[in-house]
Amino acid sequence: MKSVYEILRAKRDGKELSREEIAFLVAGVVSGEVPDYQAAAFLMAAVIRGLSTPEMAALTEAMRDSGDSWDLSDLAPVVDKHSTGGVGDKATLVLAPLVAAAGGRVGMMSGRGLGHTGGTLDKLAAIPGFRTDLDLPRVRRALTEVGAALFAQTDTVAPADRKLYALRDVTGTVESLGLIVASILSKKLASGTTGIVFDVKTGNGAFLKTVPESRALGRALVDTSRAAGREASGWITDMSRPLGRAVGNALEAEESILVLRNEGPPAVRELCLVLGADMLRFAEPALSEPDARRRLEEAFTSGKAAERFAKLVEFQGGDPRVVEDPSILPQPKSRIPAAAPRSGFVRSIQTEKMGFLSIDIGCGRRKREDDIDFAAGFLVEKTVGDRVEKGEPLAILCLGERPAPRPSFERELADLFEIGDEPAAPPALAIEKL
Amino acid sequence: MKSVYEILRAKRDGKELSREEIAFLVAGVVSGEVPDYQAAAFLMAAVIRGLSTPEMAALTEAMRDSGDSWDLSDLAPVVDKHSTGGVGDKATLVLAPLVAAAGGRVGMMSGRGLGHTGGTLDKLAAIPGFRTDLDLPRVRRALTEVGAALFAQTDTVAPADRKLYALRDVTGTVESLGLIVASILSKKLASGTTGIVFDVKTGNGAFLKTVPESRALGRALVDTSRAAGREASGWITDMSRPLGRAVGNALEAEESILVLRNEGPPAVRELCLVLGADMLRFAEPALSEPDARRRLEEAFTSGKAAERFAKLVEFQGGDPRVVEDPSILPQPKSRIPAAAPRSGFVRSIQTEKMGFLSIDIGCGRRKREDDIDFAAGFLVEKTVGDRVEKGEPLAILCLGERPAPRPSFERELADLFEIGDEPAAPPALAIEKL
Numbered sequence: 001m002k003s004v005y006e007i008l009r010a011k012r013d014g015k016e017l018s019r020e021e022i023a024f025l026v027a028g029v030v031s032g033e034v035p036d037y038q039a040a041a042f043l044m045a046a047v048i049r050g051l052s053t054p055e056m057a058a059l060t061e062a063m064r065d066s067g068d069s070w071d072l073s074d075l076a077p078v079v080d081k082h083s084t085g086g087v088g089d090k091a092t093l094v095l096a097p098l099v100a101a102a103g104g105r106v107g108m109m110s111g112r113g114l115g116h117t118g119g120t121l122d123k124l125a126a127i128p129g130f131r132t133d134l135d136l137p138r139v140r141r142a143l144t145e146v147g148a149a150l151f152a153q154t155d156t157v158a159p160a161d162r163k164l165y166a167l168r169d170v171t172g173t174v175e176s177l178g179l180i181v182a183s184i185l186s187k188k189l190a191s192g193t194t195g196i197v198f199d200v201k202t203g204n205g206a207f208l209k210t211v212p213e214s215r216a217l218g219r220a221l222v223d224t225s226r227a228a229g230r231e232a233s234g235w236i237t238d239m240s241r242p243l244g245r246a247v248g249n250a251l252e253a254e255e256s257i258l259v260l261r262n263e264g265p266p267a268v269r270e271l272c273l274v275l276g277a278d279m280l281r282f283a284e285p286a287l288s289e290p291d292a293r294r295r296l297e298e299a300f301t302s303g304k305a306a307e308r309f310a311k312l313v314e315f316q317g318g319d320p321r322v323v324e325d326p327s328i329l330p331q332p333k334s335r336i337p338a339a340a341p342r343s344g345f346v347r348s349i350q351t352e353k354m355g356f357l358s359i360d361i362g363c364g365r366r367k368r369e370d371d372i373d374f375a376a377g378f379l380v381e382k383t384v385g386d387r388v389e390k391g392e393p394l395a396i397l398c399l400g401e402r403p404a405p406r407p408s409f410e411r412e413l414a415d416l417f418e419i420g421d422e423p424a425a426p427p428a429l430a431i432e433k434l
Numbered sequence: 435m436k437s438v439y440e441i442l443r444a445k446r447d448g449k450e451l452s453r454e455e456i457a458f459l460v461a462g463v464v465s466g467e468v469p470d471y472q473a474a475a476f477l478m479a480a481v482i483r484g485l486s487t488p489e490m491a492a493l494t495e496a497m498r499d500s501g502d503s504w505d506l507s508d509l510a511p512v513v514d515k516h517s518t519g520g521v522g523d524k525a526t527l528v529l530a531p532l533v534a535a536a537g538g539r540v541g542m543m544s545g546r547g548l549g550h551t552g553g554t555l556d557k558l559a560a561i562p563g564f565r566t567d568l569d570l571p572r573v574r575r576a577l578t579e580v581g582a583a584l585f586a587q588t589d590t591v592a593p594a595d596r597k598l599y600a601l602r603d604v605t606g607t608v609e610s611l612g613l614i615v616a617s618i619l620s621k622k623l624a625s626g627t628t629g630i631v632f633d634v635k636t637g638n639g640a641f642l643k644t645v646p647e648s649r650a651l652g653r654a655l656v657d658t659s660r661a662a663g664r665e666a667s668g669w670i671t672d673m674s675r676p677l678g679r680a681v682g683n684a685l686e687a688e689e690s691i692l693v694l695r696n697e698g699p700p701a702v703r704e705l706c707l708v709l710g711a712d713m714l715r716f717a718e719p720a721l722s723e724p725d726a727r728r729r730l731e732e733a734f735t736s737g738k739a740a741e742r743f744a745k746l747v748e749f750q751g752g753d754p755r756v757v758e759d760p761s762i763l764p765q766p767k768s769r770i771p772a773a774a775p776r777s778g779f780v781r782s783i784q785t786e787k788m789g790f791l792s793i794d795i796g797c798g799r800r801k802r803e804d805d806i807d808f809a810a811g812f813l814v815e816k817t818v819g820d821r822v823e824k825g826e827p828l829a830i831l832c833l834g835e836r837p838a839p840r841p842s843f844e845r846e847l848a849d850l851f852e853i854g855d856e857p858a859a860p861p862a863l864a865i866e867k868l
Contacts, residue, residue: 005604005605005606006606007606008478008605008606008607009606009609012478012481012482012606012607035470036469036470036471036474037470037471037473037474037601037604037605038474038604038605039471040470040471040472040474040475040478041474041475041477041478041605041606041607042478043475044442044446044474044475044476044478044479044482045478045482047446048446048478048479048482048483049482167471170439170471170472171439171442171471171472171475172439172440172441172442172443172446172475173442173446173475175443
């Protein structure tokens with residue numbers, strides 16, 4: 001077995017590390033026997049040289065095994081979805097009750113917002129009383145009784161990831177396919193789910209702006225999950241515009257409920273049908289794609305999906321009346337239209353920038369300890385391809401407890417919309433199945 | 435100006451760093467503002483991506499400027515020689531008085547042994563009373579009164595190199611042309627010499643075993659020195675066999691004196707003429723190569739070189755009688771022949787291994803705090819190309835205070851000589867001028 005020194009030299013020279021070498025390194029990072037400077041040297045070598053699929057799988061598993069790992073095998077199949085993050089992406093809130101209502105068992109470990117993107121945990125926290133700090137017995141009961149559980153990653157999950165991520169953040173080693181994959185999957189796999197659908201967002205509102213980059217990440221996520229013995233599939237989906245109409249925690253919770261009640265924006269519904277069909281087919285392998293889709297549509301139209309959401313909310317401590325009366329969610333104190341400065345067609349929306357503006361009004365945190373203003377957000381009234389008349393609202397700025405951070409903030413919001421004379425074709429939602 | 439984070443990302447992506455960025459990084463490493471893990475990430479990126487000549491020059495100067503730098507410009511030209519290290523390489527002891535006797539001014543900052551190679555400071559310390567801990571005023575006086583000074587690198591020279599070297603040693607980032615060049619030159623340039631001849635050893639007793647590797651290092655050393663405003667030249671010389679007959683500190687000091695007295699082995703004399711001619715021509719640019727060589731030969735034959743060594747020894751606190759009577763050097767307690775197991779021709783010598791064996795009997799240190807046994811060493815009786823009869827000594831094992839570390843140690847020594855039936859052509863000493 002190589003020493004840490006020899007492992008560093010091997011990776012430096014572009015050699016492939018063995019499963020044992022990677023496990024030894026990660027264990028040393030967690031125990032402190034491998035000091036930060038050796039870990040940093042490894043990370044830099046890994047970024048420049050890249051990681052092979054076996055190396056990614058080994059790193060993923062070593063990081064997962066650095067902390068608690070849940071065993072849900074007696075409840076299998078338990079399915080999950082992971083999104084790489086976008087603006088207005090509330091699919092998790094819809095998918096968990098939807099797939100459960102259609103017969104699947106859904107366990108989803110979620111995180112807080114990152115960068116310009118919102119976090120599922122914050123959207124759920126907008127529902128009065130809703131708790132995501134479930135322990136394993138509680139998750140098992142939710143899976144059995146409700147068929148779905150939405151829970152937060154605990155501090156005892158993948159401590160190696162936390163340690164390595166903090167180092168990556170200060171050593172210029174964040175942008176690495178292999179390290180990103182291992183970071184995502186070490187936490188995902190710790191939750192014990194048996195099938196995962198990856199939603200790789202692409203476009204100006206995603207972390208990866210182009211299809212080739214997204215394809216590479218998606219393929220690596222799928223391949224590495226499979227190498228770790230899970231079922232996996234992936235979709236590249238559009239994030240060149242916000243998903244649906246609502247951006248902001250309570251607004252997105254409300255929109256999720258509307259979608260579940262079959263009253264929401266078609267884009268959110270369609271994305272949930274695409275991703276949900278894969279999830280359902282992991283739960284029932286015999287099901288064809290059209291049959292899976294039909295089953296999900298039925299859950300929407302029959303009211304079973306909405307009903308299941310009420311059950312899920314109740315089980316997790318929230319007020320289930322929210323499904324019938326979303327007005328019990330935190331409500332904006334003011335709604336200010338962001339008017340179109342001219343007539344024409346919406347040709348593009350600066351989506352990432354919209355995410356950052358949403359953080360400015362309290363939808364997300366700049367620092368870990370910041371508070372969220374749950375009522376704050378935007379309602380996107382016009383999207384790419386739409387016709388707009390001068391003075392019509394492109395979006396509505398919804399303020400909660402906090403005032404707008406800058407004067408004429410609604411103008412900043414309106415300026416994110418590029419308006420031209422020619423109609424623009426709206427991009428496809430599901431761009432590519434991996 | 436980029437932040438450390440941005441500098442790390444730039445180097446990671448193979449971009450060239452500016453002089454200011456490198457200076458900022460090195461200053462941060464020394465002050466502690468750049469923590470070890472960021473320094474380690476930089477080193478790994480530098481090893482994998484390589485350093486350009488301007489980057490090497492910038493790193494060299496930033497490391498030099500991290501500590502004391504001597505100004506000898508009023509005494510210029512002051513010339514120096516640097517060897518990349520070998521077995522039996524005592525050229526510094528000969529060159530300093532030789533070139534001084536021929537009219538040059540020689541200031542040489544030397545180090546201790548490294549790996550399997552001996553260190554000049556230890557060879558000098560074998561001379562009773564000799565001190566190398568000279569401060570700047572003392573070095574200036576030596577240069578003026580003797581024309582030569584041999585002194586140790588102090589702790590205040592290039593602290594950035596010490597800090598980075600310690601990190602390289604534990605992060606698998608030692609083997610980097612750029613970092614090696616900067617490490618060597620940061621110390622060399624701090625001593626204030628104005629012209630440097632590089633002796634890049636190549637072969638099985640050198641750190642670099644092949645001519646192409648040695649050529650790359652030599653070129654980088656010469657180019658980077660010139661970029662830093664010094665005169666520089668370089669030679670690739672043979673280290674596929676020990677240089678001369680003596681290996682070990684007092685034995686090498688004695689052999690140096692014999693060479694200075696025109697009685698030593700031709701190989702040592704020839705190497706000193708080759709390197710010395712370049713040194714002398716830095717001191718006197720008008721001098722042709724043959725004239726420089728003639729001047730040095732004259733210094734040998736006239737006795738002036740030996741005389742100058744006596745002066746140098748006396749000035750540095752040593753007993754100058756050593757030049758006439760080398761027996762005042764520490765003497766071996768026993769001399770054990772390492773006999774040839776068969777008759778034939780010496781075809782090769784495992785030179786690096788001989789270096790390590792010499793450390794086993796006390797010629798060098800395994801750890802920093804180890805003591806040296808000055809009397810210990812080997813006398814190489816047969817070299818590559820020589821005819822030997824079975825039972826004749828290939829070498830003589832000289833033991834000082836310590837016993838041989840293993841039984842039949844002289845057999846291990848004899849086993850380093852490959853003996854074959856066909857004569858082998860001895861390799862050229864000066865392989866290539868850079």
